[in-house]
Amino acid sequence: MTRSNPAIEQRWDVFHRVVNMPSPELRDWLLSTPDGAAAYAPEPDIDIHELGGRVLRILEKRRVDLTDDDVATMELVTELVVGRLMNAPPEEAVNEPWRDTLLTLGHDPLRPDSPRGEEAATLLREMTTT
Template identity: 50%
Template sequence: MAHSPELDALWDDFHRVVNMTSAELADWLRVRDSGQTAEPLPDQAGPPLGQHVLAILQKRRMDVTDDDVRVMREVVDTVGDLVDMEEEPEAEDTRRRHQLMSMGHDPLKP
């Protein structure tokens, strides 16, 4: 995919809101799915969106696809809707935190 100022800005926004490393996200997706009936394969754990975020984290900017761009926009918009970056996170809001963590954003992480 060709570089553009818009893509560069989206890449930066995506990496700003996705504050978990690929290793942290992979571990979280495995833990999240481990309570289900069968342990998923490590590379298939978690929701499809979380898996796609993980795949993007492992890519270089020049290697993103149109589908990656769509997912990056979705994550930036969704995290932006669910989190006020200036607001103090609330530890007791577990369901929302888990939803965000499945997209690579831990609201309790500094």
């Protein structure tokens, strides 16, 4: 990736606001998650645990080291996380499948910086404006 690509920089920034777990915390979560984590997938054809591993690898990279696959992963993860945040269940704190999916993607919805509704939708729009 080039260093001065504004679209990539925008995606990087939005991705890092959506993924609010540091890499050590995500790594610990992924290691403690049972193989059945794919059952939580928002899309039946997505291996959510494998996607979480890709998120972890991106978190350990510098922006200038991103590949096209990394950028596609950042876009997919942002869309999945924002979609789930915009459609949070009424009792989200106790909805384990919903929260577990988000945790596997690197987002802890119980943190104060976790957006909801229109605030979450704004992140997705920010990513696609450049």
